[in-house]
Amino acid sequence: MDFTLPQEIETTRLQVRDFVEKEVIPLESDKANFDAHENLKESVVAAVREKAKAQGLWGFQLPKERGGRDLGIVGMAALYEEAARSPFGPVAFNCAPPDDGNMIVLNKILKTDALKDRWLQPIIDGKVRSAFAMTEPDGGCGSDPSLTYTRAEKVGDKWIVNGRKWFITGAEGAQTFILVAKTSDDERKGLTAFLFDKDQPGWEIVRRIPIMGPEEHGGHCELRFDGLEIPDENRLLEVGDGLKVTQIRLGTARLTHCMRWLGLAKRCMEIAGGYVENRMSFGTTLSGHEGVQWMMGDVAKEIHIGRLLTMNAAWKLDQGDFARKEISIAKIQVADTLHKAADTAIQLCGARGYSKDTIIEWIYRYARQARLVDGASEIHKMVLSKYYLSEKHDFFKWGL
Incomplete structure (x- = not known):
């Protein structure tokens, strides 16, 4: 098994990471950039989107003839994770919900170019939501x-x-x-x-x-x-065919949630890691304490598990498989991991984590919805039970 990303995806991943670091994360620290609902103002979004477009960082999930990059689901997994190191990264690259899922399903099921021109293209171009x-x-x-x-x-x-x-x-x-x-x-x-x-x-x-x-x-x-x-x-x-439409949309959309949540989970631990490496406690940094190491290591493990599950489901989707059970498994794992990462980061950062001096508390409040949206965790566990009882040993087979 080769987990190496294709060169185009890896190059783009580093470009996305650099863009988020330089153009998006700095926006988080200025209260003037925010609206009354704790999101970036539309004018701020419009400006950062123009910068992303100018660098060719747009439409990762969409066909080239429509102005996208068409990098596949595996590519989306790598890029969305990097985009979501800031909660405001996905909207900068036009890969935020619900537009992301809507664009994907409309591109798949609209039958003519005229219909795509009317309903899909304005969303791709960022002209409408x-x-x-x-x-x-x-x-x-x-x-x-x-x-x-x-x-x-x-x-x-x-x-x-x-x-x-x-x-x-x-x-x-x-x-x-x-x-x-x-x-x-x-x-x-x-x-x-x-x-x-x-x-x-x-x-x-x-x-x-x-x-x-x-x-x-x-x-x-x-x-x-x-x-x-x-x-x-x-x-x-x-x-x-309404149920069919929802299944087409929600399958990939559930997995794109996982991609973005992994980025947020990683950001929580980045902030916590920087803090514990510098904060002194009883003669050493917090990172020197065994209990802190256990907490950091446990979350790192859970994030890595979530990444492997998400990438496995993404690969299956790219092969034409519906990946229903793989998506359900990833959804349960990553939703739990996001909450655990935010909660652990707050605990490690103490009062600073609980304050609004970092983005962690924002992510913590946002994270609670992860176990509810696009199917509660309990629903996905029911799905997995049905698959297991139907497939028995084949539930655990390798490949497609």
Whole structure:
């Protein structure tokens, strides 16, 4: 097994690392760069994005004919990890959620260049943001899409949508939306996915939901649909393929979360490592104490395990495999690792880690969502149990 990265990916990885170090991390220390939701102001994002584009650090996950680099899933794993050494790195390179997952799925399933020009290219170019509207309140769908009650009724050549969605990441300020709605009562083919534009009437943002941690741009919003009309030409795939659309999107998207979370975990330990090497305690630096070494070593081990699991799943995706169980395993491991890394870094840095003098407390609050988003850890463990009971010894086979 050769874990050496191809030269183009390795060269780009070092360029991304250098860019984050010089252009992104310095932005963290100036409060004037931040909005009311603890994210970078749009003007700051626009400026750093122009710098990234000028250096060719853009569209790692997208085809070259659309302005991307097309470096594959393995390449994304290496580059996203470096980008996310700052929480604000992914948005600088246009590989932040939810746009990242939306671009990937639209590139895969839109059938014509005209549709891609209309719906995909503006997101690639960074001219608009997007959102994926699936989750619902009041007993509606979360990890179980079959509980969708937002309905789309066919009337002539249009679909009329009524219902509600909530915790829709990035909805405030998004221009392009992917919507999953119920179109029949069929258990497997009852959902259909659609595209709609912010400027269409018949829907509204009810509220931006306050959350525990810092927010992505556009927050996490509750939406209401009251007669939204969507032309049939803006339907994604066939009627009844809504679940298929979500599976195509969420598979890779879950793994890209892992890639970024590993970058954040590494950053926590970088900060903690620098601190314990200089902080004196009882005649030696903190790093000289065995207990501190155990803590640092344990987190380093967990991060490395997460990286191997993530890269294994990325390789399988690049080979055309769905890598469902590998993605679930990585998602569980890396979500836990991110929280452990942030928690350990705070413990090692003491009051400084708990303060806002470093980015660690920001990451700590953000990390708690990792075990919930794109399928709670318990859901992924259920998935793994089903695979094991079905495959037995083959669950552990090597290769594809």
